[in-house]
Amino acid sequence: MDAAVHLVLRDADPNGIVTATRDNWTGKALSMPIADLGLMKEVISGAGVYVLVGVLDDGADTPVVYIGEAEEVIGRLTGRHVQLSRTEVTWQRVVVFVSQADDLHKAHIKWLESNLVELARAGGHVALANATTPSEPTLPRFDEVFAETFLVNMLVLYPLLGVRAFLPGAAIVRHSNNVSLVPTDDLVLRKAGQIIAHGRCTSNGGVTLLVGSLIAVKEADYAGPIISRTRKHFSAQGWLDTYDDDWHTLNTDYDCSSPSTAASVVMGRQMQGPQAWRTREGVALADLLTNVRHSNAL
Secondary structure (H helix, E strand, O other): OOOOEEEEEHHHOOOOOEEEEEOOOOEEEEEEEHHHHHHHHHOOOOOEEEEEEEEEOOOOOOEEEEEEEEOOHHHHOOOOOHHHHOOOEEEEEEEEEEEOOOOOOHHHHHHHHHHHHHHHHHHOOOEEOOOOOOOOOOOOHHHHHHHHHHHHHHHHHHHHOOOOOOOOOOOOOOOOOOHHHOOOOOEEEEEOOEEEEEEEEOOOOOEEEOOOOEEEOOOOOOOOHHHHHHHHHHHHHOOEEEOOOOEEEEOOOEEEOOHHHHHHHHHOOOOOHHHHOEEOOOOEHHHHHHHHHHHHHO
16 A cells, blocks of 8 residues: 655754644644744644654663643643653654544544554554553444555555554563573464465564465454454554465564464454464474473473
């Protein structure tokens, strides 16, 4: 899926106020220094989702984000915002998404906020200032599709605006000892006896989908939001080539945070990855992990 991205730099300064849009999409992004919050009303308005970006004053300048929503972002993002008064954080920029068509309502932005917090927690790229993950509101199917499409476009633009919090690939750390004893390559996923995907265990418990793996075109209704978003991210990034009517081919390696995520992305439905991924000889990944844990206990 190709679509042009338009970045407009105020005063030709990439560190200043930047607006971003995409062709055939109603969304609009604004990235600006915290010091310029007073200028926000000149360039953006309406309901939206915002991300505060900064660093923790912990001696290591750990990157941190806070994710929020407001039916009127100008009214929320002022010097009185509780996050901006935190002494242990130096907030540097804010990135706001609104709709140019004014078609985002409260349930949409609550849905977007909830999913962004979930993605940031799963990604593990930054410290997250949100104490909890907001509950995801139930949307009618039309609104859910609208919100999902809006999110996919947001995820394309965030890295271009300097926000890496939502990038996939930072696997959740597995705390078992010596997980690296599990073979690091030559895992395969089969369908009807035929190999359709190749994987490699990572040192932190995930599975890397390797170039050439097949990705099912069709997706089950019960695939789940994370699997659905990941597959849409593949498409948006141009990582899928056509294989036949039923399958795409992955044209890049991709780190998944767990074996189940990797298998589910391939099949387009929920899968039990530790059982689905096997060596070429047919030994399940679950058995390999069990053997590693048993060896560690001896």
